[in-house]
Amino acid sequence: MSEKVKTIKAFAEVGFSRLDRATKDLTEEQLDWKSCSEANTIRWIMTHINSELYTFIPKILKADKEYTPEGWPSDYIGNESYSLEKIMKDYVEGKEKVLEKLGKVTEETLAKEMDWFYGKVPVENYLMLAVSEILHHEGQIAAILGVEKRMKGT
Numbered sequence: 001m002s003e004k005v006k007t008i009k010a011f012a013e014v015g016f017s018r019l020d021r022a023t024k025d026l027t028e029e030q031l032d033w034k035s036c037s038e039a040n041t042i043r044w045i046m047t048h049i050n051s052e053l054y055t056f057i058p059k060i061l062k063a064d065k066e067y068t069p070e071g072w073p074s075d076y077i078g079n080e081s082y083s084l085e086k087i088m089k090d091y092v093e094g095k096e097k098v099l100e101k102l103g104k105v106t107e108e109t110l111a112k113e114m115d116w117f118y119g120k121v122p123v124e125n126y127l128m129l130a131v132s133e134i135l136h137h138e139g140q141i142a143a144i145l146g147v148e149k150r151m152k153g154t
Contacts, residue, residue: 002107004124008131009102015134016095019049022141023091028084035147042144044078045137046087051077052133053094060126061101063114 001009023046031043051072059067073079110124118125 001103001105004107004110005102005105008105008124008127009099011128012099012102012131012134015131015138016099019091019134019138019141022138022145023088026084026088030145030148031084031087032080033144033148035144035151039144040140041078042141043080043082043087045140045144046091047077047079047082049134049137050087050090050094052130053091053098056133057098057101057127057130060114060123060130061105061109063109063112063123065114065116 023042026042031046032041034041054072055068058069059065076082105127110122110127112123113120114123114126116126118129
């Protein structure tokens with residue numbers, strides 16, 4: 001594994017570690033708690049993260065923006081019928097798959113060009129963006145839980 005791939009994987013592992021800590025004691029009640037009507041819920045954020053693990057990152061690694069894994073539900077993000085247990089199970093499995101795939105990434109894969117929302121750039125650019133999303137959304141969850149705690153006085 002190249003040093004560049006090791007760095008990307010290490011960055012993903014830091015994000016997953018932070019996300020694991022942020023969601024460790026999450027309850028069903030917290031999954032849909034909002035500080036205001038316009039806010040995202042942890043349910044929405046976690047299902048969005050899972051969607052990125054199962055669809056966004058694989059699209060990037062295949063350099064195919066049209067790729068969607070067979071059987072992936074189109075209504076996954078924000079789906080209120082999913083329990084906390086299901087969402088977290090999907091997260092753990094998705095995390096393991098992503099880390100496994102990252103361990104197999106080659107320099108050739110990183111150098112491939114992909115034409116998507118940033119234009120035609122190397123896969124490496126899109127992959128770094130995708131990995132940074134883990135940390136970005138962990139921060140959102142930590143903020144939601146902090147606001148909830150302060151508003152409830154706990």
